[in-house]
Amino acid sequence: MPSLYFMHREFAGRFLALDEAIEDREVRLLFEDSWYWLHYRFFNCRDAIASESSSAVRTHLYNFAAMIYRGFDDFLGTCGLSEVDLQSFISEIVEISEYSREFPISLWIFGDETSKTFLDERLSPLPPTAQIEQLMKLPHFQRMETERLHYGFISEEQALKRFRNELADFNRRSKLKAKNIQRNQNKEAEQ
Numbered sequence: 001m002p003s004l005y006f007m008h009r010e011f012a013g014r015f016l017a018l019d020e021a022i023e024d025r026e027v028r029l030l031f032e033d034s035w036y037w038l039h040y041r042f043f044n045c046r047d048a049i050a051s052e053s054s055s056a057v058r059t060h061l062y063n064f065a066a067m068i069y070r071g072f073d074d075f076l077g078t079c080g081l082s083e084v085d086l087q088s089f090i091s092e093i094v095e096i097s098e099y100s101r102e103f104p105i106s107l108w109i110f111g112d113e114t115s116k117t118f119l120d121e122r123l124s125p126l127p128p129t130a131q132i133e134q135l136m137k138l139p140h141f142q143r144m145e146t147e148r149l150h151y152g153f154i155s156e157e158q159a160l161k162r163f164r165n166e167l168a169d170f171n172r173r174s175k176l177k178a179k180n181i182q183r184n185q186n187k188e189a190e191q
Helices: 014-023 034-042 054-070 072-078 083-102 113-123 129-136 139-146 156-190
Strands: 003-006 009-011 050-053 105-111
Touching (some): 003 113, 009 083, 014 034, 034 050, 034 054, 050 054, 072 083, 105 113, 129 139
Antiparallel strands (some): 003 105
């Protein structure tokens, strides 16, 4: 079974199944144009290496996870996914986001062992992380980061805050749903 190889780690990449739903607009994203980055930059890694600044990866993946939490019930109805599937997608997305903190830039590929070997060959000649961080501080790299097109914006702090807020809202909805189920069961038992 293919895996997502993100830098030096392997992930199941189960959430990549949402690519078609996003492309077909069955799934609504938080930002109308964020599908572009997800579809063409992040998900477009099947047997081809993709790369991006790690802060952009975190921005878009946290927003993606927040979007799943926001439309959790819609996902269950629209995509035919189970609650367990969605929770595993979110867990993996957040895990990749957190793992990307170790690197100033991230490279990834989706495929088999041959794909992993290809990625490892691309990673091996790269300089150490500290040197890449210094390189990314050069004025032209800084300018490239600030002049990004709207679909490639970076706002990691806002995305993380949005993710946490959507998680809190999801937890409140889940608790309320569980309370209502319990109340209904108690009413039925009394009758």
